[in-house]
Amino acid sequence: MEPIYKFHFKRDTLSSQMYISSCALDEVLNGRSINFFLDSLDHAIRPSVQSLTFHALRHLGWADFVGNHLVKSYPNSLFRSLFLLSLTLLKFSSTCSKNLDLQVPVYTDFTIVNESVKVANSISFLRPYKGLLNASLRSFLRDASGISMLAKKSSKATWNYQEWWIEKIKTNYPTRWTEILSCADIQAPLTLRVNIKNSNRDNVLNLFNDNGVEAKAFSSSGIVLGRSYSIKDLPGFQQGMWSVQDPGAQLAAPLLCVKDGMKVLDACAAPGGKTSHLLELAEIDLMALDSNKSRLGRLQENLDRLNLYSKNIKIIEGDAKQIGQWWDGKLFDIILADVPCTSSGIVRKHPDIRWIKKNDDIETVRLIQSGIMDSLWKTLVPGGRFLYSTCSIFPEECIYQILLFLEKHNDALLLDSPGQILPTISNVLTVGHDGFFFALLTKAKI
Structure with missing residues (x-):
């Protein structure tokens, strides 16, 4: 219709x-x-x-x-x-x-x-x-x-914001709550990650400059644009020279220290921002798992556009909690668990979230997250790395979740991690980012 x-x-x-x-x-x-x-x-x-x-x-x-x-x-x-x-x-x-x-x-x-x-x-x-x-x-x-x-x-x-949301932020971040809430009232800048397998940042910046696109570099492979543009009309998009990704999300893949030949699982992978980043960093055998078929289609499209798809990649539709549906019994060296969450850290880009989420949703997703972590942990090789990731700023989905996991799993060790990243606004010195949580774990060799 x-x-x-x-x-x-x-x-x-x-x-x-x-x-x-x-x-x-x-x-x-x-x-x-x-x-x-x-x-x-x-x-x-x-x-x-x-x-x-x-x-x-x-x-x-x-x-x-x-x-x-x-x-x-x-x-x-x-x-x-x-x-x-x-x-x-x-x-x-x-x-x-x-x-x-x-x-x-x-x-x-x-x-x-x-x-x-x-x-x-x-x-x-x-x-x-x-x-x-x-x-x-x-x-x-x-x-x-x-x-x-x-x-x-x-x-x-x-x-x-809804009243319960305001009170929760006040309670958990008593010295920063006004800053956190205010961040979402300003439009986020458009930030990109250069596909280092297909190009380099200097080439992309020169291409943008030649086409009148306002842009400047940040971090190792990031670019922030000076104003809004139509993504698909920007130079280099169709050629797979870059992807759109928040500066905070760009931190995830490098934490895992992937190396050539590693067996990697990207659980809850679609639409593929972190998947493609992992593939840009090393020649790996990767399984991209997600329960949403349509979003997996977008992941495939993104990998094709970036020229990253190969025979070493498996794109699987399946429930991360039900490992019997998709796991062949071979342990993974690296697991990225970018689990479902309330998305409370990305309301700047998705302002509908602050109005459609309910307080009860936190406990609902917490249980889903816990189930995913418990199941995926069984598939990690001793000595392997496991990155738990959310785009939430509610502690129940973040640090509290990790503390409970460590209590249940004696073989889980918490490594140096960014932890809770709160949303910030861009200024003359730094590029602002959304709210994320990253906890890097390793499985003890017993």
Whole structure:
């Protein structure tokens, strides 16, 4: 079935972008991730829709507070989404905002209200409420400063997270909680990892410079871009010269010290960012395991594009906990367990996470993580290395998980590891990164 927006709007108008963004926001407000929704969009329209949607999600707590102050009851869920999106745009409009240096969509008050009402007038089940929408948005504009002052009394409206999330970060990081929460309000820079088997960083930087792409180097093989670009249109993408990867995630593969000839397992491997990094570092026999067939397809595509696929690589669909389904009994020298988690460390790139996750999800994924570790440990050779990795900042999924594992497994030894990496913002000296946890273990030779 084709998307409904194709029958109502010209795709290059703000009203069409606002409508599609409202549909995406409605997914989140109903507890669903927007990944599939965004992936279904045409390549040409996705950047503008994603920009609007991510902006709304980064300020959704504030908008929800203001919306409840202005409208007693929403006539339907799409009205609510359109109204909240419009409020987040008005908060940073060219007349309301004093922070125009932030990377946010900026339009005039008139444009925002006019385009929002145009959306309502174009959709049959929103049309009866276009007057309510128009009046409510103008009510906000008449008392924007007063309403915004009221919002400051709400922690959810101030920090734009669910209350339980705010309290958990406060409790676990009492001296850094405001910094951690604030990091996610700023768009992450686009960072790349050069494929050293296919090119080198100087060549890629020269290629970017020749094509007017703002870029600079960081770490051993990283590149950070000066602004947003369409990934597939960047020079070197089709030739497999680089991959998109967060600076924090780029730390994982080097920790394992892979060498030629090693037998390596990348569990929970898709879509293959760390898989490809391992293959770039040495000539290894690698099994890439994941339970998601469609994501494994993306892994295969990435390895093909990077020219890294070979007969020494096995891509297997299977459950990491059920080793009888896929393990041939031969022990691995290296295991990377990038386990499922709440993804609480990557909300800067995935702002829907802070609204769709529940406190109970932490215990659910903790049990899954524990089961994966216990099973995979049986497949590691004595003296081998095992890297436990998450993109979470909740201790239950990170250091507490490792401490429990060490209690259960007398043959497990914790090596020098980065441990908890908290999200940071880029500055003139360093490139910011998302939140990750890395624990490097070895199995004792008994």
